[in-house]
Amino acid sequence: MPDDTTQELTQMLQDWIEVFMRRAMHNVLLFAKEHNFSMSQISALLNIRQRRVCNVSNIGDELSITSAAASQMLEQLVQQGVIERTESPHDRRVKQIALTEKGHQMIHDGFRARYAWLGELAASFTPSEQEQVSAALRLLLERTRRLDVPDRG
Amino acid sequence: MPDDTTQELTQMLQDWIEVFMRRAMHNVLLFAKEHNFSMSQISALLNIRQRRVCNVSNIGDELSITSAAASQMLEQLVQQGVIERTESPHDRRVKQIALTEKGHQMIHDGFRARYAWLGELAASFTPSEQEQVSAALRLLLERTRRLDVPDRG
DNA sequence: CTTGATATTTAAGACAATTTAACTATTTGG
DNA sequence: CCAAATAGTTAAATTGTCTTAAATATCAAG
Numbered sequence A, B: 001m002p003d004d005t006t007q008e009l010t011q012m013l014q015d016w017i018e019v020f021m022r023r024a025m026h027n028v029l030l031f032a033k034e035h036n037f038s039m040s041q042i043s044a045l046l047n048i049r050q051r052r053v054c055n056v057s058n059i060g061d062e063l064s065i066t067s068a069a070a071s072q073m074l075e076q077l078v079q080q081g082v083i084e085r086t087e088s089p090h091d092r093r094v095k096q097i098a099l100t101e102k103g104h105q106m107i108h109d110g111f112r113a114r115y116a117w118l119g120e121l122a123a124s125f126t127p128s129e130q131e132q133v134s135a136a137l138r139l140l141l142e143r144t145r146r147l148d149v150p151d152r153g
Numbered sequence C: 001c002t003t004g005a006t007a008t009t010t011a012a013g014a015c016a017a018t019t020t021a022a023c024t025a026t027t028t029g030g
Numbered sequence D: 001c002c003a004a005a006t007a008g009t010t011a012a013a014t015t016g017t018c019t020t021a022a023a024t025a026t027c028a029a030g
Helices: A004-035 A039-051 A056-063 A067-079 A101-114 A116-123 A127-148 B004-035 B039-051 B056-063 B067-079 B101-114 B116-123 B127-148
Strands: A083-087 A095-099 B083-087 B095-099
Touching: A004 A039, A004 A101, A004 B004, A004 B039, A004 B101, A004 B116, A004 B127, A039 A056, A039 A067, A039 A095, A039 A101, A039 B004, A056 A067, A056 A095, A067 A083, A095 A101, A101 A116, A101 B004, A116 B004, A116 B127, A127 B004, A127 B116, A127 B127, B004 B039, B004 B101, B039 B056, B039 B067, B039 B095, B039 B101, B056 B067, B056 B095, B067 B083, B095 B101, B101 B116
Parallel strands: none
Antiparallel strands: A083 A095, B083 B095
């Protein structure tokens, strides 16, 4: 049974995510429409970005689609020049997928443009509040990233 | 030109959102698959939940689809019993859309189940850290909600 | 070298979401 | 009361994504 402060923080995190989720969904839908990406492709791009490099079936597994579907979807991303597909030097059956410079740039710009409101939000705090919130987010980030890489540091 | 602490906080928020976004996308895709909802439907449900009540074209505008498409999509949600569609008393042309009790429950349960990792995350902090992070999130929430309702309080 | 398994690709078809166009019902403004 | 505008629905056609099935290429093991 979690104690009071744990419960309160959990609730706080859930509230924050609910509020943020709507904005995120809206932004993602707009970004997708603007760049002619499907939702799967957006999700794939975010994944590739995180992993830096992966293969076709990784993406299929992640999105719960067949690797045939993943292959077709990734082909479109290659055509658009946002990812590159190279033969793995270790196993010539597998194709290594990675973002191109253009792909990196597009995602980066997308985030910057889409989250201008974060700048507004940040500026609405007093300097001391800003430091307090920054410190808290730093803690959160560090722990969350630890969850992303469960083993082998 | 924003000052240093504003910039740092903005960067922190962006980093947090990037990390969170991947997890959110993954969770949303799973939730959609599980309940047989399209991405549009998920987004519609979140919107209806926020607005409490709205009409068909509101949803169309929000998702950037025609109201014909919105009408068809909402019809499915009615069939599944998660929203209800009633005639507006003020203007009999418009239909008021709102979540049913079942719809509320489903979204609530979905959040709770999907974000169990937030409990883990919360528990990984010391009590004093928990209070620090809670306080920061409370600040963030309050300001963000203020952005959601720009005018007429 | 041969057999079986794995990674990916391709083509064909199924299915779902969206648009277009036509239509009904209702309101608004002269 | 009438004409134009608005909100929503329906059907047909379009589009795009996914699955299935078959094929290719490579690896791993005997």
